[in-house]
Amino acid sequence: MQFVEIKDLKPGMRLAKPIYNKMGVMLYDRNTSLAASGIKNIENFGLIGLFILEPAEPLPPLSEEELRFEQHQTVYMFQIRKVMHLLQNNNEPESLSELVEDILKHYGTMDHKLRFTQILRSSADFVYKHSISTAILSAMMANVLGYSEREKENLVTAALLYDMGYLFVPRYILDKKDELEENDRRIIQECRRRGFQLLYPDVNKYLLSTEVLNTIQQTHAILAASPDELQGKSFSRNALVLTVADMFDQLTAMNLHHAPVSEIAAIRRLRQQPQLYNAQAVSALAHCIQILPSGCSVDLTNGEKAIVLVENPSNFMAPLILTIKDNKTYDLSDPEVAKKIRIADIMKTMDNRIVVDEDTLKQFSSDSRLSATLTRYQKRMKKKMAESYDFSLL
DSSP states (O other), X not given: OEEEEGGGOOTTOEESSOEEOTTSOEEEOTTOBOOHHHHHHHHTTTOSEEEEEOTTOOOOOOOHHHHHHHHHHHHXXXXXXXXXXXXXXXXXOTTHHHHHHHHHHHHSSOSSOBOOOOOOOOTTTHHHHHHHHHHHHHHHHHHHTXXXXXXXXXXXXXXXXXXXXXXXXXXXXXXXXXXOOHHHHHHHHHHHHHHHHTTOTTTTTXXXXXXXXXXXXXXXXXXXXXXXXXXXXXXXXXXXXXXXXXXXXXHHOOOSSSOOOOHXXXXXXXXXXXXXXXXXXXXXXXXXXXXXXXXXXXXXXXXXXXXXXXXXXXXXXXXXXXXXXXXXXXXXXXXXXXXXXXXXXXXXXXXXOOOOOHHHHHGGGGSXXXXXXXXXXXXXXXXXXXXXXXXXXX
């Protein structure tokens, strides 16, 4: 799979991912061979590029849930763009509550982990896609944390609006390949404040809840501070959750100028700065997305590669793995095994997807010895899944 910019598309190239319109209607399915007329139409969609299959590459596995997730991301992106354009023009964002309701309907009550995949973004659509991804992550985290429906609504509303100021960030900053300079960060914070003023917080023109406005203000304060400056200060749990969702999305998002890091690398980075990223919020995030699911290919600290056979619900870093070199299983939840072998990172395709599907995984269970190991491990993991997570400290 390769990423091809729009200007470089050629007839005969096959799509690796579907293309939807703003209503969620599929215009081009996966594995579609592009025609000259199709390329002309795609140029009008405002996309910066597409993921294209190699000539002999088979269609990678993609679940129904992943397809729906991509569809929702596209629809939501157009909806939040409409909301922000209304606010820019001092108009009532009448469709905002409907968008919040739909996000919560699909992602605010999930009873399982989601394989959170990103869609390619450019400086032109960054703010819309970033807001949607952060809102979806916040909805899932709020569910894990036991929020009430009203609390979920407040958090997701804040997540959709808190970074509206990126509409005013100069394109040269958004397109930077190097690390942002201090002046760049200052400009971004000024733009955030400008975006916040579009909500008319002093008079609350759009009758947003006090919690929404406070969450946005506190999140801006956290994002503008250094870890040392946050020492001894307290913030609402909404702001703490939103800060974690914000950084996770930025670290794992795909764009032309920065290669995304894996989910496992992103979680590690968040955990390295507990002063900035609340530990309970990071744990909630790790509990609602798939980080090392079954079928995931990983690099090990001993230089070998392996496939995750069964994920560990209580500790995503300690699954049951099968090494590729010698076809042996290792239970990384065993302290003795973990002393010798640990997971370094995830191996993924260019669009951040996992290659091995469920049908392929079933082939491993044909071996009687391996099947017995899988059964024992799954029983132990099911018992752990029944244990509750304590997020009461957040």
